[in-house]
Amino acid sequence: MTGPLLRVRDLTATVTTRREVIQAVRGISFDINADEAVGFVGESGCGKSVTAKALMRLAPEGASIGLGGSVAFWGQDLLGLGEDEMRDLRGRRIAMVFQDPMTSLNPVMSIGAQMGDMLRRHLGLSVKDARERSIELLDLVGIPDPARRIDDFPHQFSGGQRQRVLIAIAISCEPDLLIADEPTTALDVTVQAQILRLLLRLREERGMALMLITHDFGVVAGMVDRVNVMYRGEIVEAGPVDTVFAEPQHAYTRALLDAVPRLHETGAVR
């Protein structure tokens, strides 16, 4: 395979809600290579989540979305794809983990049923095989005693465990690209560290590309190879993560970096 896994050129996204029409993404271009982790950093409203949704051709809740430009996935144009083909790709080749694990799981379905659905539809596994595979996946993401927990419902898991379940669902079909949109924002620091470690480990074990979206520069620091900083629907700075931290060029990037609270006032960290 040649070229990047994902090549985005002049992507625009116009979001139409009942109240207004927003030019959420204003012509951005970027690549994500296979095995690469790329961070998208910016504040709420900067267009980072809409960008992620646009790649999956999904509209933000309660809105419709109009897309322009091009999105090539392994050279295949996603914006021209039919809805059926797109549905095949979504979840199987490109998977997504959202911020709020409470709302992204179906509260009246057991975890096993939700995972089984996905595995049967995308990979054509039998009920029995799907169940076995689900237990393996829950074990992989660190849910203790998965064979017993698989029949539990979302409310029976803690916030961190729910996020692990979502990650298990997302990686169940071995996607080439995992999009994680603020995957740790609702979580405690210790749980956040566990989830970040899990994502890092999965990426290394499976050679999966990662698009990590967050408002917190601290979260991307140890996780990604390159960073895109977004502001008002545009990428205002892009570069290797070490360079962007060491020598931020754009005033907005500097403002975001300065806003990250530091534990030790001297800047020295144990």
Place this chain on the structure above:
Amino acid sequence: MTEPLLQVRDLSVLFPARRGAPPVKAVEGLSFDIGPGQTLGLVGQSGSGKTTAGRAILQLQKASEGSVKLLGQELTTMRSGDLRRMRRHMQFVLQNPYSSLHPRMTIGQILSEPLQVHRTVPANRIRERVEELLELVNLDPAMTRRYPHEFSGGQRQRVVIARALAVNPDFVVCDEPVSALDVRTQAQIVTLLQSLQQKLGLSYLFIAHDLAIVREMAHRVAVMFRGRIVEMGSAAQVYDSPAHPYTQLLLDAVPVPDPVLQRERLRRAPPDLRFLDGDGGACVQGVDHVRAGTSEWHEVAPGHGVSCRYWPQGRSAAA
């Protein structure tokens, strides 16, 4: 030392048994003081009892044991009429600025309400006071006719703060006041809370799970785990020389905005959390404090204390 503004002693909250589940000790034996113009940071993971502690101090949750004194007055046994009058001295700023403002009320109505309830200013001065409050939190006084949905998260949190300050309180419980906001907005709200403290001599109980934010806000810090304080000291003591392994665990988990360091941290073996299992009732030195009638609290430096519960086997706690 001057008289503390707030004095909490052996405060416990017990949630009764429900549907076969055993009773839960959400808060157990909490003791601390907050001086005038001071901030105590209360940190810990979700479920550690931070929010319940804040609510019990404000008498929004019944304490099962212990004492809470504000301005020298005991609150836990106070009659409800007296308590209502005390409420103008103590206020609450909550986490979610989206749900804590009534969507059908204008900013002006939201800010006038506490003034009418507590009658802190005469009716003909309410409008003036509302404008003053908006200026105090750096919002345009012309905003009084607008509705919450017209504001950003940061602006709404400013309104929530203005509402808390309407009655000139002495003490404010801030429960995760910035965790729903972007980092830049967080920094602005923290700066605002600090400048208000300077200007008005406010005391804060600042509850948060984000240790870095607490470091910026707090003079003293208490670390909570399973309803108990396991370590307390000045911000410098707790952050620069943490004594309890749980505190160390929390500090190690905070992401560092430095790619080289943070990469190295994430690649380290994850911490062994087994020492946190069980009820932690046993002292690390094998002393039965309940039977011996001694305290599980050990002072490691003046003003810096640590509990001998929840320690890994074989590691000795402070003597």
